[in-house]
Amino acid sequence: MHPSPSAEAELAAELDSVRPGLSASYAAALPGARAAVLTRLWRALAHEPLPWIARREPTADGLTLHLTDGRRLHGPPADPYATAAYVTEVRLDARPYERAAELVTALGVPHGDAFAVELGRSTASLALSRAGQPEDAPEPESSRAWEQRVVDGHPYHPNCRSRPGFSVAEQLAYGPEHRPSVRLGLVAVDDCLLRGKWPEWLWDGERALIPVHPWQTAHVLGIPAQDGPVAHPLMSLRTLALPDDGPHVKTALSARLTSSVRDISVQSVERSPAVSEFVESIAARTDGLLQVTRTLGAISAHSPDLAAVIRESPEMYADRARGERVVPVAALPLTGLPASPDWLAAFTRLALTVGLQLLDLGVALEAHGQNLLVVLAPTGAPLRLVYRDLADIRVSPARLARHGIKAPELADRMVTDDETTLRRKLFGSLVAGALGSTAGAAPVLRAALERAVRDLPRTPDLAVLRQEPLPTKALTLMRLSPQRPGDQWARLPNPLFTEIVLKHAPIDQ
Missing domain, CATH: 1.10.510.40 (Transferase(Phosphotransferase); domain 1)
Structure with missing residues (x-):
């Protein structure tokens, strides 16, 4: 499995047929997207416990990583907390790399080919996300509108915009940064696990209706769904806000976004109301400094692929x-x-x-x-x-x-x-x-x-x-360790007792 060097071009070709009005903006956004993903990858290379990096050596002009096979990687000083894209090039021995996918392929590390494919897609999708942004948008008036302003996804994950299994048309139709309205599907079930109070509008006689994401209906479920309400996707993509500050609907979405496949386990549905009530009672001890959006109801058709959770909107607490x-x-x-x-x-x-x-x-x-x-x-x-x-x-x-x-x-x-x-x-x-x-x-x-x-x-x-050093999930190590489930961790320099001296400037966005 090898990353296509034309991943950006492939997306461009699809965009030309789906939304040609964005093609020029997409092309203009590519250099910034490459730097943004490369910056995230360089952070991981500089700070995560990757087994094929023998040691790290600060230099007068940056940071050199000595690989176990004798090669060297060189780049700028690596600020573990930087969010601006400042890495435009990393050198592997004498060869410069501007694209994260090509760098990972050249490294030739275990499981790197699959990760490189994701990096190529993340770069292209990030450029697509940036391409569709209006220049003079009004100040958001709701938390939902603010969420749609978060264009770049995870601030530190190289797969910040990786959406495998989503076509360009689906990214435009479902990505919150594109500000679409999404019509949920409704699937009637006779046998289900139901906890909490299920809304009246989610009943068809004696049968409960489970809200489903249209991507899930098309790619996973293989069963028809009747038309449900129109909703607005939030940062997590699978969670959508109903209109007029209505509740949020968390749907099952069996796609790998950044690191994990996003489904809803049967056990989480079983426990969700009790967990919600418990954390709400703990939050009450903060003298009003913390509010928790309550889980109103949760349902599962005894499958993580067909389940949903309804919870309060954060707007209730302003x-x-x-x-x-x-x-x-x-x-x-x-x-x-x-x-x-x-x-x-x-x-x-x-x-x-x-x-x-x-x-x-x-x-x-x-x-x-x-x-x-x-x-x-x-x-x-x-x-x-x-x-x-x-x-x-x-x-x-x-x-x-x-x-x-x-x-x-x-x-x-x-x-x-x-x-x-x-x-x-x-x-x-x-x-x-x-x-x-x-x-x-x-x-x-x-x-x-x-x-x-x-x-x-x-x-x-x-x-x-x-x-002590600050813990952070070793997101790149986790993607390169598919045989090891669960979280893995890196230790970052703690600003409270470590002076981090950096000399670089972000590139233009």
Whole structure:
């Protein structure tokens, strides 16, 4: 399996037939997309524990990676928290590479061919996503509209826009950055697992109706679906918002997006209302600083490929009469607010206060930029947080017991008392992920963290946060290790005690 060197051209040819009006914009977006994916890949090469990298050597003009086979990779200094695309070229021995897919192919590492195919598609799809953006769009008025502004996907994953199995027409029809309206399908089932209160409009007599994504209907289910409501896709692609601030519908989508196949397990449906009620009760201990979008109902036709979850919209937790608004953390850089050191320090303090308090109680949130939202005052000041999608939290019965809290019955994969696992879950998603990408650079993150931690209670978790390298998922290592399921981790320089000196500038976007 080899990456086609014409992956960009193949998408261009399909675009010419589907939406020729975007062809010129797509071509213009390709250089920036190549740099964006190469920057993400270089971050991984510089910081992840890849077994074929023997050592890393800082140099006067950048960073050299010594491979186990004697070859050398050379590129610019690698800021682990940078979000701007600044890597336009990496040299393998004397040969320069501008495309991530071609570099991985040249490296010849195990499982690299499949990964290179994904990188080529990610680059092309990212250029497509950028090509369709309006120049003078009005200020978003809802969290949904803000989500659609997040064009580049995951800020650190080289597969940030990899959508295997999606044609160009389907990307344009279903990708939130293209701002489409998507008509959900409805599948009636006689035998199902149903938890919570299923909405009245999702019944056909005695049979429950399961909302399905049209891509799932076309490519996976092989059964007809009746027309359902029109909805708006959100950042996760498979979750869609119903109109007029209606609830969000999480559908099964059996496609590999970035790292994982996105389905809905039977066990998660079984436990979802109990998990929702439990986390809501824990969030109530934050004195209003954290709200959790409740799971209203969940259903499965005893299959991860045909299931859905209905949950509240985050808009419910903003007081519009007071001028409040809700913005996903992933979209915060687009507001311009993080440019203010005072604002960024205040947001960092809020996020760490909530995250560390819940961790001390026994709940480690997967608080990355997609799951975490912030309620802003009319002035832009961060007031409180909203958390959604509880599928990937971790819960410690031992920590709960120390606070006199009984753990509910949870899915086995959610339960752990391992301190490292709990801290990795929160620190990797919130600090190395959400806060890092909001700051956009190591020196900026360092300044915000230094100001924020001064006011936080001195807990064992905070001590670890201040004294050890920051964990982050080794996303590239995971893609190159298909034989090893589950998360793998890298350790990033901690800005709180490591001075990261970088000399580079982002390229034009």
